[in-house]
Amino acid sequence: MELDLLGAHADRAYPVLSSLITPRPIAWVSTAEEDGAVNLAPFSYFNVFGSRPPLVIFAPGNHPDGREKDTARNAQRTGEFVVNLVSPELTNAMVRTAASLPPGESEADREQLETLPSSTIAPPRLAKAPAALECKVHSIQRIGQNRIVLGIVHRVHVQDELIDADTLRIRQEMHTPPGRMGSPDWYCHTDKLFELPRPE
Numbered sequence: 001m002e003l004d005l006l007g008a009h010a011d012r013a014y015p016v017l018s019s020l021i022t023p024r025p026i027a028w029v030s031t032a033e034e035d036g037a038v039n040l041a042p043f044s045y046f047n048v049f050g051s052r053p054p055l056v057i058f059a060p061g062n063h064p065d066g067r068e069k070d071t072a073r074n075a076q077r078t079g080e081f082v083v084n085l086v087s088p089e090l091t092n093a094m095v096r097t098a099a100s101l102p103p104g105e106s107e108a109d110r111e112q113l114e115t116l117p118s119s120t121i122a123p124p125r126l127a128k129a130p131a132a133l134e135c136k137v138h139s140i141q142r143i144g145q146n147r148i149v150l151g152i153v154h155r156v157h158v159q160d161e162l163i164d165a166d167t168l169r170i171r172q173e174m175h176t177p178p179g180r181m182g183s184p185d186w187y188c189h190t191d192k193l194f195e196l197p198r199p200e
Contacts, residue, residue: 003016014183018180022179022181022182022186022188023179023180023190024044024179025044025046026044026085026179026180027043027044027056027084028042028086028094028129029058029071029075030081030082030126031070031074031082031123032122032123033103033104037105037106038109039071039074039106040084040106040108040126041097042095042098043058043059045058046058054152056083056150056151056153057149058083058149059148061145062145063100072147074123075149075151076137076140079136079137080135080136080137081121081137082121082126082132082133083132083133083135084126085130085133085177086178087129088177088189090126090128091178093111093113097111114127119155120134120155121134121135130159130162130177131156131158131175132156133151133155134153134154135151135154136151136152137151161174162175176190176193178190
């Protein structure tokens with residue numbers, strides 16, 4: 001079957017692409033509201049896109065009525081955000097924070113998720129996240145109805161057990177975050193790992 005995502009099948013672009021391009025990592029983004037409340041929301045249109053400088057990108061959409069999501073508004077206003085990675089134990093809480101709350105109501109507080117101060121930016125990080133990336137906004141680009149937030153990673157916090165202190169390599173067998181699969185409710189486990197050496 002051939003689909004025309006810019007024409008006859010444009011309304012199927014999201015469910016088709018979101019179900020084919022999987023698994024996707026999940027950015028659990030914390031930002032600061034104007035009153036200091038912690039906004040926390042997951043985004044699976046997310047990935048790392050470079051290391052010189054360290055670059056991450058995520059794409060917060062709009063609410064169904066067209067309003068900007070709090071994360072997008074906060075990132076643009078403050079120029080700062082934290083990408084908290086998700087452990088298997090935090091998966092259910094992460095999904096619950098996708099619910100729409102009134103502006104100023106903290107998902108972190110509602111889920112009783114402890115936060116810790118960041119080192120270089122105002123938004124806090126999640127204490128139990130396996131890793132947290134402190135980011136400053138490089139730019140925000142709009143392409144049609146898409147909004148892409150490009151962030152430079154200034155600090156990385158990693159749980160001690162996940163990193164070899166001598167080599168500074170992540171112990172991959174211990175880092176098994178959930179992955180986002182198809183729309184609307186599919187996820188996957190990432191604990192079935194294998195190594196396959198790349199050719200020289």
